Amino acid sequence: MRWIVLVLPLCLLTVPAAAAEGDRKLNVVFILADDLGWGEVGAFGQERIPTPNLDRLAREGMRFTRHYSGAPVCAPSRCVLMTGKHLGHAEVRGNQQAKLKFPQFTEGQYPLSQQALSWPMLLKKAGYATGAMGKWGLGPVGSTGEPNRKGFDLFFGYNCQSVAHSYFPPHLWRNRERFVLNDPPIPGHLKKPEGEVKLEDYQGKQYAPKLMIAEAEKFIAAHAGGPFLLYLPFIEPHVSMQPPAESVNRFPKEWDTEVYRGENGYLPHPRPRAAYAAMISDLDSYVGRVLTALDLAGVSGRTLVVFSSDNGTTHDRPANPKLHVGGADPKFFNSTRDLRGFKGSVYEGGIRVPMIAKLPGKIMAGTVNETPGYFADWFPTLCDATGIEKPEGLDGESLWPALTDGTTHARTRPMVWVFPEYQGQVAVQIGDLKAVRTGLKTKKPGAWEVYDLVKDRGETKDIAGENATFIKEVESVLRREVDNNDVFPLTIPGINDSKS
Template identity: 70%
Template structure:
């Protein structure tokens, strides 16, 4: 009897120690970033034509953030805000700029973030996390101060350069500082076919880059399962060019497409542009499913905070003569912005409000939605608080962790703002439910301030600036306080910065 009691006590002690070990294990983080995915292009955010079962499942197991914003209306600056926790008033990168413009020694890649710029990956790496990034980088060429290995990632695999990422069948991908050839006959990212039959097979190559990147992500999860890890998955879907695998395209109805896209708005032609675009989002959803399956297989799914979002809104129009937007996308067909105004490249809601989901069983409520207003600068402090990693001082965002874990709307103490020198120059400031916008700052006739009450008018259809001069004054005061000079990405804001 005494021996049985001893063994029972020993077993209970072991269970207690095991429980304590599990509780003491640091939280993993998987941050998934889509490319140009519109706010309404996911089922759980209202999409009706493109099935997204894995993202819908993620939302069912977690919380949707319904008023979350990207860092910028386009790729590179949005990623800079995300990685550094600095909004566009302070961010080093405020637009899409090729590195070679100021650094002629580089023939690919975007303007690099500096040596002094501190990324969340560097903070996690210093805290003992294994760090990996797969997908698209866009913050500095290999050999520059902004290359992924110098910015906190033990392993990078994917596209360093956004322009190379226009092709899903590129000549090579990067593994850290090594170019890995994947297609001896790469497919270009841009072409036109004004006449003749547009054939899908003409734009399909040997090796599909996304296939390799998701495989690398699965391997990283398996390899790092025994220690804490931070994994950044910057997938390239549904950013054009549009040449997904034929099998993915054929899942969607033939009657969707009555005319081909011929490359008239950039990127490559496609015989079935509606089906092709849907295929890219469907494939992206499949990657999310594979990531979750890999986490479960590794036994760490419930110890991993998973975030899903997009770097900006759905693709904008180009030629008024074409029924398609850039690259053959058709956001009107898919209701991609779900009635929000504007597209990628705009600081209106359709350009920067993005579908966002957070999942962590036992901490983040399941099947919930949260109206807390937040943006990419918030993720640095949020992930630090969630994991217990010390956050650096001087970040522009505020932690969303209390809102996520308490399941209720959180009021902001830090401003939401965008200072965007491209697309004619734009700024926006959100204060509570009110959002002030100013357009065309780089033209001869800068636009006047506009103001919208998003609680009543999320489509930004009714400008109420004339009735609320106090809010416009407040927006200008915030910009005066929050916008630092940036000679690489200059923008004069009348009444705020020097003429």
């Protein structure tokens, strides 16, 4: 009998562990806070509210100090984030309810179109498992903008921003299935002009945030083999203020000298300052649970974690000038530090947001980066991070070089905000200079204002009179970069008058 001996190369029989690990695709976790101010995180200067997990993320990653949201309010900011189109090109430029244009829907916001391309769609096409837990706001269930049609295998959370005003809502959505939570639910808006305000009067049976973070932990465990994308648009600290009593009681009783009765909207609360701090503290705890879940799954080393906020902290209302919308008190917490404006404004306090990114071995730990960037940049950045080819027509530019080499980069493209709400506003940032116009939907639109954000990030000194050439450059940018949008129209004097 003759024997045939096959000698196989060793490389066909064994694969070195390091090589196998290196061949695995990068996971992505993108965490988005709701109405979190630039100064409401310890790593960005917050002194009253402890945020140990976000501070850990900053120690283990990179903190960007000149990062901006896509818009000063929820839906358009998320549209810019998902599509890589700034507000001059974005389909969604305001918080319009879907039912105004599509009466068949009873909840949800104006939807992204079928043609709108999102980066989760590209990651899914590339073989990623894709999940989202939190608040959507870009199209009702059954519309062209629902999460399942924009790249997510699994969505669990609030489809509608208005439903998300309550932390004890009637339902959440699991993909296209209504997931009943509270019967009866707790409404997100009530007033109590007289009598005792009790925390327990505004608490229901099932607290939605606890369910959403638990779902996120399950997703990480289930997809540890990767690759996966996990998008976590949490609802904290957007009012109403309904955190559990145990969270509120962690903060000093001396903080609150008067109750909030709902006069500035949303729900009353006996301890509004403690409640607001509790929401941010709870948000921080969710970040900690995500980081722990990544560690337990053994995937922290190959997971890019990004944290930011959709816009600045909430603005004031005249009914109670001591407090802001929903009873929040940004002055007490120094929520914007020295920045001007709040949510709903294209001044820095409305759009400059905290941003932290972590990726061991790629992003240098404990670093601070002053590269100017905004939500339109995340589409090309995540394409570069995951090795996916970038589509044509994106407005942002990749932050990946700044993230991975640790140095501050100059932008080659202007940053643009065209915001038709809150009386109509527009802003353009080129280099260190930023131009702003407000009141565009009033009888007397404001003139151009110009600020040097390096010398004057608080926007206290208008230097428009010294920068006529810059204003002409800004106007040229707007003529080139602003498309008509019949759903969210805005006339910019001297720019698109003839097209409106």
